[in-house]
Amino acid sequence: MANILLTLAEEVGKTTGTHFAVRYAVDENDCFDFAAGLKALGHNVFFVNWRDLDLENEPDPKKVQFSRMFDYQNSCFVKPLALSDFALVFVYKMEGFYFDLPRFFAMVSTFEKNIPVVVNDPVTIRHNIDKSYLFQLLDRGVSVGHPYTVEEAVKQRLKQNLPCVIKPLFGERGNKVLLAKSVDDLKEIEGGESEFIAQEYMPEIRDGEKSLAYLGFDFQHAVVKRPNAQNSDEFRCNESLGGTVAIYEPTAEELEYCQDLLKVYESFGCPIHFSRVDFVTTSGGPKLVEVELLNPSVYANYSNKGQQFGASIAKYFDSLIRVKEKV
Numbered sequence: 001m002a003n004i005l006l007t008l009a010e011e012v013g014k015t016t017g018t019h020f021a022v023r024y025a026v027d028e029n030d031c032f033d034f035a036a037g038l039k040a041l042g043h044n045v046f047f048v049n050w051r052d053l054d055l056e057n058e059p060d061p062k063k064v065q066f067s068r069m070f071d072y073q074n075s076c077f078v079k080p081l082a083l084s085d086f087a088l089v090f091v092y093k094m095e096g097f098y099f100d101l102p103r104f105f106a107m108v109s110t111f112e113k114n115i116p117v118v119v120n121d122p123v124t125i126r127h128n129i130d131k132s133y134l135f136q137l138l139d140r141g142v143s144v145g146h147p148y149t150v151e152e153a154v155k156q157r158l159k160q161n162l163p164c165v166i167k168p169l170f171g172e173r174g175n176k177v178l179l180a181k182s183v184d185d186l187k188e189i190e191g192g193e194s195e196f197i198a199q200e201y202m203p204e205i206r207d208g209e210k211s212l213a214y215l216g217f218d219f220q221h222a223v224v225k226r227p228n229a230q231n232s233d234e235f236r237c238n239e240s241l242g243g244t245v246a247i248y249e250p251t252a253e254e255l256e257y258c259q260d261l262l263k264v265y266e267s268f269g270c271p272i273h274f275s276r277v278d279f280v281t282t283s284g285g286p287k288l289v290e291v292e293l294l295n296p297s298v299y300a301n302y303s304n305k306g307q308q309f310g311a312s313i314a315k316y317f318d319s320l321i322r323v324k325e326k327v
């Protein structure tokens with residue numbers, strides 16, 4: 001039996017003494033199934049809001065603590081346990097962390113110093129947070145929507161009026177992701193070009209982006225996400241932008257593609273644990289939009305797999321703890 005910590009994006013005003021409210025109902029409610037699965041294996045689960053970690057006031061990383069902690073088993077707030085009391089921390093959701101990356105990295109490092117198992121692996125988190133990994137995958141022969149620096153995209157695509165998607169190197173939920181059809185469309189990011197990556201625009205996105213969820217190298221379930229059908233200019237599938245989600249059954253080719261891709265990613269020195277691979281289907285087969293190895297939303301409840309996936313992730317975490325204990 002172990003203590004397990006989960007970071008959640010808290011809907012602060014809605015939390016009560018007996019309920020820890022989460023912000024993103026669609027994806028984040030899965031956390032209650034994760035917790036139920038872990039509890040069923042005999043583990044104690046605690047929820048925290050990443051804002052409550054005392055990083056600013058406690059200089060000694062070994063002494064940093066959360067100021068609030070919710071005990072899932074007993075549905076109440078408790079005197080926070082020390083980080084060193086935990087066997088595993090799941091870096092799951094952190095509201096606004098892309099706007100405060102130094103603090104996010106400080107939190108991950110603090111976890112690493114105090115808690116034996118951090119999921120996803122900190123090495124993978126630090127690598128995957130920067131969409132430059134698309135260049136590395138391309139170099140290794142993986143089928144990816146062709147990435148460019150913004151400068152190269154101007155020369156090789158936009159001057160010929162070939163459309164590109166421009167996205168922040170560090171970003172999520174479709175924030176600041178734009179479609180550029182000509183050089184003029186880059187005005188929006190003028191001066192900040194180095195903070196963005198360009199990718200060939202893949203028109204197949206209108207048929208949807210397939211998202212396959214993995215634990216380790218084992219496929220779990222899949223969804224297909226489609227952009228808002230009411231708005232023909234909207235190409236982003238993110239649910240926060242009106243995108244829709246439906247259950248999807250991947251083909252053998254797609255399963256092989258995703259597994260190969262994860263193996264290549266692992267070869268960068270990045271352990272693979274909890275992942276989601278997002279791709280479109282082109283006439284030449286799957287092509288990557290992004291691979292989310294930091295803290296993917298995997299739409300388990302959406303896929304009617306809430307409980308099942310909760311049990312699977314619990315078993316997976318349990319095995320990670322056992323492996324660590326043996327070392």
Ligand SMILES: Nc1ncnc2c1ncn2[C@@H]1O[C@H](COP(=O)(O)OP(=O)(O)O)[C@@H](O)[C@H]1O
Nearest residue numbers: 145165172173174199200201202205235236237
């Ligand atoms: N190269 C592309 N071609 C077509 N659509 C894209 C491309 N890149 C991103 N998109 C669309 O924009 C959305 C957000 O981009 P994504 O790379 O997934 O970044 P984020 O991390 O913000 O989700 C995707 O879900 C997809 O709908």
Ligand SMILES: [Mg+2]
Nearest residue numbers: 173174278290
């Ligand atoms: Mg995405």
